[in-house]
Structures are given as structure tokens and as C-alpha cells.
Amino acid sequence: MLSVMLSMATGWHLAELCLEEYSRYVQLVLWFMAKVAVLGADIQEVKFPHDVPNELLYGRADYLWPCSFLNKNIGKGTIPSTHMRSVVKDIIRDGKRLASKSSCPLMYEWNDERCWGATHGLVGIMHALMGVNLNEDNLQYVKGALNYMINNWFISGNYPSTEGFNADCLVHWCHVAPGVALTLTKAAQIRE
Numbered sequence: 001m002l003s004v005m006l007s008m009a010t011g012w013h014l015a016e017l018c019l020e021e022y023s024r025y026v027q028l029v030l031w032f033m034a035k036v037a038v039l040g041a042d043i044q045e046v047k048f049p050h051d052v053p054n055e056l057l058y059g060r061a062d063y064l065w066p067c068s069f070l071n072k073n074i075g076k077g078t079i080p081s082t083h084m085r086s087v088v089k090d091i092i093r094d095g096k097r098l099a100s101k102s103s104c105p106l107m108y109e110w111n112d113e114r115c116w117g118a119t120h121g122l123v124g125i126m127h128a129l130m131g132v133n134l135n136e137d138n139l140q141y142v143k144g145a146l147n148y149m150i151n152n153w154f155i156s157g158n159y160p161s162t163e164g165f166n167a168d169c170l171v172h173w174c175h176v177a178p179g180v181a182l183t184l185t186k187a188a189q190i191r192e
Contacts, residue, residue: 015073034074046083054091054108055115056124063087068131084132091125092138095145102163105144114163116149118179121162123149127183130190146187149180 010017018030046063053059064087067079095106098114107114108121115121122145129142153159154168159180 014069031074034070034078047086048090053110053120054094054125055110055120056128057119060087060091061125061128064091064128064132068128072131081133088129088132088134088138091129092141095125096141104148104163105141107145107163113165116160116162116180118183123159123179123183127179127186130183130186146184150184153180 018027022030048060048063054061056062056065064084067084070078092106095108098107098109099105101107102114104122106122106126108125109115110117110120116123118124118127126142126145126149129138134142149159154166156168158168160166
């Protein structure tokens with residue numbers, strides 16, 4: 001999460017800053033340590049306990065985001081897709097289950113509320129899912145959720161913090177609008 005905040009504050013991601021600030025020797029040591037960590041985790045599939053939340057702050061999406069970050073910045077396949085597949089499956093399954101209470105194809109709860117937030121809800125989870133290779137069915141669910149987000153904004157440009165809560169009052173990152181901007185920007189980049 002600190003690397004996300006660093007990127008938002010500086011416009012650079014952690015790998016770029018390490019490349020800029022550290023000597024070649026330190027860069028190689030960091031690269032080697034990352035490789036050793038990946039090799040040390042020689043597992044076929046990652047499976048979280050059933051009660052782990054899906055959110056970006058400390059849930060399943062929090063696992064996917066660094067995996068996609070490492071694959072993008074160290075090299076494709078650094079974290080094998082097999083390590084992420086079951087996590088994606090669980091996130092999509094939970095999203096579809098909760099979507100039965102919503103018009104959105106995927107929905108997630110935090111504190112018993114259908115949350116849109118970038119930290120605990122739909123926005124952050126969609127951001128994390130866009131960073132991994134999705135099968136066609138899962139991709140359609142993610143696209144549907146993104147379209148739902150696009151079509152359900154307030155006239156001010158803000159978004160609801162929770163499904164069914166129509167007060168236009170929260171604007172910090174974890175409660176939607178700034179997080180939606182980052183997620184939709186990523187969706188546009190992927191689409192191109």
C-alpha cells in the first residue's frame with residue numbers, strides 16, 4: 001500500500017524510484033532478493049481461507065496487486081498466473097454472489113455494506129483484477145462492473161461510497177471519486 005501512495009505522490013512506481021536512486025549494485029541485490037522470494041514460494045496455487053475479505057487494503061485484491069506489479073516491472077511470469085488463478089476465481093465468485101442484491105454484475109461488501117470504495121470495495125477490486133490475465137467470462141464481468149461504475153456517477157462527478165447511499169459527500173481516495181478516476185484511467189489504458 002505504501003508503494004501505491006508513493007506512486008500517487010511522485011508519479012513514479014517503486015521500481016522506477018529504486019532504479020533512479022540506488023546504485024547498480026543495490027538494484028541487482030533488490031532484483032535478486034525478489035527472485036529468491038518468488039522461487040522460495042514454489043507453490044502451485046494460492047488459496048486463502050474462506051473468511052478473508054476481497055478488498056485492496058488487506059484482502060485477496062491486496063495479494064493480486066503486488067503480483068501484477070512484479071510481473072509488469074520485473075518481468076512477465078515473475079509470479080506465475082497459476083498463483084493468482086484461484087484468488088481471481090474466489091473474488092469473482094464472491095462478487096457474483098453479492099451482485100444478486102445489486103444491478104452491478106459484481107459487488108463486494110465491507111462492514112455489511114455494498115461498498116464502492118477504492119480501499120474496501122468495488123473500485124479497488126476492479127483495479128486489482130485488471131492487472132491479471134482474466135479468462136473471457138471473468139473479463140466480461142469486470143467490464144460490466146466498470147460500465148456500471150461509469151453510468152452511476154453523481155452530477156458533481158463524484159460516486160456513491162456504498163450502493164444505495166445517494167449522499168454526494170465523500171471525496172477522499174478510499175471513498176470513491178479519486179479511486180474511480182485511477183481505476184477508469186487504468187481501464188482506458190488497457191482498452192487501447
